[in-house]
Amino acid sequence: xAKVLGIGNATLDIIHVxxxxxxxxxxxxxxxxxxxxGGNAANTLVVLSQLGITCSFAGVLVNNADGQVIxxxxxxxxxxxxxxxxLDSGSVPISSVLLSEQTGSRSIVHYRDLPEYASVDxxxxxxxxxxxxxxxxxxxxETCRMLDRxxxxxxxxxxxxxxxxxxxxxxxxxxxxxxLLFSREYGLAMGFSDPLSLLGSVRxxxxxxxxxxxxxxxxxxxLDSQGNVHENSAFVPAAVVDTLGAGDTFxxxxxxxxxEGLETSAILTRACRLAGDKCGQYGFDGLGQTRTL
Numbered sequence: 001x002a003k004v005l006g007i008g009n010a011t012l013d014i015i016h017v018x019x020x021x022x023x024x025x026x027x028x029x030x031x032x033x034x035x036x037x038g039g040n041a042a043n044t045l046v047v048l049s050q051l052g053i054t055c056s057f058a059g060v061l062v063n064n065a066d067g068q069v070i071x072x073x074x075x076x077x078x079x080x081x082x083x084x085x086x087l088d089s090g091s092v093p094i095s096s097v098l099l100s101e102q103t104g105s106r107s108i109v110h111y112r113d114l115p116e117y118a119s120v121d122x123x124x125x126x127x128x129x130x131x132x133x134x135x136x137x138x139x140x141x142e143t144c145r146m147l148d149r150x151x152x153x154x155x156x157x158x159x160x161x162x163x164x165x166x167x168x169x170x171x172x173x174x175x176x177x178x179x180l181l182f183s184r185e186y187g188l189a190m191g192f193s194d195p196l197s198l199l200g201s202v203r204x205x206x207x208x209x210x211x212x213x214x215x216x217x218x219x220x221x222x223l224d225s226q227g228n229v230h231e232n233s234a235f236v237p238a239a240v241v242d243t244l245g246a247g248d249t250f251x252x253x254x255x256x257x258x259x260e261g262l263e264t265s266a267i268l269t270r271a272c273r274l275a276g277d278k279c280g281q282y283g284f285d286g287l288g289q290t291r292t293l
Contacts, residue, residue, distance in 0.1 A: 002259040003129060004048055005083065007058045007117060007146065008041025008136030008162075010070045011093040011110075013244070020102040031101065036283060037073035038095055040162060041136050043248035043284065044255070047274070049077045051256045051288045058083035058125065060114045066092045085121045090114045097244060104240030104279060119145035132255055133159040135177075140169045147176040158258065162251055166190060174206045179258065181251050182213040195221040196229065203227070210264065212271070214250045220272050224264045232268045237280025249287060250275040 017032040037046075045055040057074055061067045061084050070092060074081055093112040100106070116139035127133070127150060135143055143161075150159060160179035163170060166189045174180060182198060192198040195213035202211055203223055214220040222230040253274040257267030277287060 001052065001054050002131045003054045003056070004045065004132045004134060004255060004259075005056045005058060005125065005127075005130045006041040006045045006048075006134045007122070007143075008039065008134075008138065009093060010037060010039035010042035010057065010059050010061065010074070011095050012036075012066050012069055013038035013095045013097055015097045015099055015244070017099045017101060019100075021098060021100050021107065035069065037070045038245065039070075039093070040164065040248050041134065042070070042074065042079075043245045044134060044162075044252045045079050046074075046077045046284050047249050047252035047278075047287050048256060049079055050284070050286070051252065053256060053259065054078075054080075056080040056083055056130070058122065059117050060084065060121075061086045062090050062092050062114065063088050064092075066094070083121075083125050085117060087114065099242060099244065101241075104243050106242075106244045108244075116142060118142045119149070122146045122149065127153055127157060128155050130157060132259060133157060134251070134255060135159065135161045135173075137161050137163045137165075137170050137173055138167060140167060140172055144172055144176065147173065151176065160251070160255055162247075164247070174202065175208070177209050179210045179212065179254065180206070181254060182211070183247055184213070184215045187213060187215070194218075196223070196231070199223040212250075212254055212268070214247055214271070214275065220250065220268060220275075222264050222268045228264065230265045230268050232265075232272045235273045235276030237276055240279050242282045243279050245284060246275045246278045249278040249284070253288075 016030045022028045049055045091113040096109045098107045119142045158178040161177040162181045164183045187198040195215045199211040211223045219233040250271045253271035
């Protein structure tokens with residue numbers, strides 16, 4: 001069975017479901033409120049675990065009640081947390097989410113009071129036990145050091161990097177990845193209006209990697225290291241109820257596709273389909289178990 005190590009964030013998401021987004025300075029009633037574990041890398045691992053892949057998580061956790069919610073959820077999905085750094089003080093990252101019933105879209109206010117996972121934490125992990133490593137594109141200097149250690153090892157272990165936001169210096173990660181996973185948020189921030197324009201620009205300087213970009217309800221595109229273009233329409237569910245984590249689900253489907261040896265076009269189709277399934281349900285439970293991907 002394939003083994004994946006995910007390096008990045010786990011959060012506590014406090015989700016408020018509202019009929020519509022409030023106007024500024026308006027007071028509206030919350031229809032439902034619930035808390036669940038979130039975080040990009042953690043979400044991706046939860047989906048991968050349901051696709052039959054053995055997963056481990058490397059991040060920073062806290063030994064308190066909120067941290068226990070995150071830990072219990074990861075363990076529920078069979079995700080190994082031994083590589084984590086656990087602290088006795090601080091607050092887990094918390095995302096306060098407004099989820100609109102009208103559109104299924106979400107707005108997030110994020111708070112964090114923890115250090116990022118560091119290369120010194122990464123040193124103790126036996127990387128040869130894994131078939132794939134997946135990194136969130138954050139904490140750029142430390143992530144570069146982790147990637148340098150990965151590539152200095154005797155085994156050629158493939159890795160993917162999620163590029164969600166235009167963080168300072170994040171381009172330093174690009175030449176260190178086998179697969180780069182871009183978000184629409186990053187593309188728009190960099191001045192691009194469609195995914196292929198973004199990927200074509202990246203490939204000019206980083207031709208070695210396979211490039212993917214999800215562009216929400218307009219679909220997604222990929223540009224492989226051979227220069228082949230792939231496009232796929234979005235799979236829109238009967239009702240869009242929860243887009244929170246759709247990009248993380250897309251990334252999980254891409255990784256699982258590589259581990260199964262699929263062609264790029266089939267990987268892209270799988271990723272769009274599973275992300276669409278995610279948008280049609282609350283949370284991540286059961287993703288990939290009711291449909292042949």
